[in-house]
Ligand SMILES: [Zn+2]
């Protein structure tokens with residue numbers, strides 16, 4: 170089974186290396202087929218995200234792309250966690266397309282990055298999800314084991 | 325064991341009339357979303373046969389796997405006859421309409437194409453599904469484009485290679501436990517993969533699991549059916565109690581495997597406390613577990629001589645080995661005072677307002693109050709366990725004794741009946757304390773507390789008899805005492821449940837917390 174994810178990720182990687190990614194999305198590292206890092210930034214002048222670059226971590230299971238990747242924002246000295254009503258301050262993202270129900274195996278790393286990019290671009294609310302503090306303090310689950318309630322996908 | 329006998333007779337009397345659904349029909353027409361009908365008696369006061377049902381008792385039936393299969397077959401046959409479509413298609417339609425035959429027929433009569441379409445059965449799919457090799461095809465999941473790649477598409481036209489389809493279905497069926505509503509893998513495509521296509525695509529090892537899961541949807545889609553949560557039990561229980569009823573009744577049901585659970589929330593029997601209080605209580609206990617941890621300790625000090633005392637049976641009447649001081653494990657008070665009318669081990673004495681003027685004092689009082697109830701709740705839970713362990717040991721010794729003395733097995737059955745009574749009564753007592761924690765005082769609480777105290781005293785004295793050495797237990801006088809105490813305990817439990825359930829159904833209890841309404845108790849019960 171491990172071959173399944175590896176084969177697909179190999180193809181994604183060679184496509185990225187030959188065609189390059191869309192503007193605002195950059196591959197930082199893809200040293201193995203378990204964990205990749207990418208940087209994204211918004212392309213317009215949304216004041217919430219102006220002049221900032223954000224670091225994304227992708228983790229792939231052997232079932233990828235049948236199973237969604239685990240995607241989180243990573244905090245570094247020069248890479249903050251973007252403010253958004255669906256992004257917790259520990260970098261966990263509440264987005265239905267990353268859950269088992271909303272995920273489709275035709276999605277890929279590039280399309281996920283583009284979705285997140287447009288999720289930031291379309292946002293005007295300078296706020297964290299409700300209960301962020303408590304969630305960040307108490308949560309010990311992996312993102313895929315959290316039952317998010319996708320209340321409002323238009324945000 | 326009055327209670328269990330009552331449960332069993334309820335079940336068996338209904339079993340007798342099982343094929344006849346006509347009058348007491350709880351699987352009937354109104355189980356699909358018509359929740360706003362007035363339902364004043366909540367099905368509690370209905371008669372089953374000639375017996376008037378007790379207020380804490382609900383009507384339910386136990387179904388074994390073959391019953392569940394048969395019910396589905398009956399519905400499939402009906403739809404097959406009425407609509408003149410194949411059984412296979414009838415099954416797909418029924419699953420799509422969550423086994424609501426009336427809604428299916430209505431929709432089918434009014435909008436035939438739409439109903440078929442929604443179930444993934446539109447006319448154009450009448451040709452059997454097949455695998456195809458399409459020249460120039462590239463699979464969007466694995467990105468393979470080699471020649472001769474076998475592929476499959478539903479009628480939406482989203483085509484993927486067979487290997488990817490198998491991976492996808494394997495994940496859905498094996499890991500996510502889905503079967504009846506697996507969608508096309510394409511993004512945003514809602515087309516359901518029908519059973520015929522699945523049979524074509526799914527590998528042999530998954531077929532059985534897939535069909536098992538399909539069967540499960542029948543139980544999981546019906547509000548009136550729930551799986552028995554006991555491990556390895558395949559039965560389902562039917563009960564007409566709906567979510568909105570759960571503030572008025574605690575629907576304990578008993579499976580033929582002997583597991584007793586709440587039909588509302590699937591937890592172990594928690595009468596007399598309503599589901600929502602149980603949920604709140606368990607959450608509170610989990611949140612406050614550190615504060616309350618010291619309570620579950622197995623050792624305490626004798627209040628008189630301070631020597632360490634270990635608890636090894638369930639009984640709360642403690643006698644210090646060293647100084648012979650007799651005290652109550654729960655409140656550490658004098659045991660001799662527990663039988664008297666003015667002594668209350670179970671009631672928390674609310675301090676008068678002047679005691680708790682500032683915030684700090686108030687929070688201390690509220691913590692004390694919580695600990696009072698938690699202490700007793702946890703203690704009965706622990707004691708039930710200790711009682712059970714003790715019975716296991718006693719039983720072993722009894723078998724030994726039987727061999728040596730030639731007593732027949734039936735002669736010691738009273739011990740297992742006593743053990744069962746202790747378990748059931750402690751379970752009830754445990755939840756009376758969670759119940760009491762949320763109860764605001766009114767003129768009915770005194771009766772409740774008296775009932776609680778009476779049951780508690782009865783249980784403790786039975787538990788105490790239980791701790792006697794095996795040689796004494798075999799004595800016929802003690803045997804009679806134990807049998808009397810056993811039936812007394814069961815009687816006290818019925819009295820308590822009767823009172824609490826009646827007042828609950830009549831809305832006479834006042835709770836110090838709000839009930840959220842409608843009550844989201846738990847998600848659909850899904851088992852893998
Ligand atoms: Zn493929």
Ligand SMILES: [Zn+2]
Nearest residue numbers: 480482508513
């Ligand atoms: Zn499709």
Ligand SMILES: [Zn+2]
Nearest residue numbers: 552557579581
């Ligand atoms: Zn069972």
Ligand SMILES: [Zn+2]
Nearest residue numbers: 586588589599
């Ligand atoms: Zn319950």
Ligand SMILES: [Zn+2]
Nearest residue numbers: 626629644647
């Ligand atoms: Zn002592």
Ligand SMILES: [Zn+2]
Nearest residue numbers: 652654655669
């Ligand atoms: Zn006491």
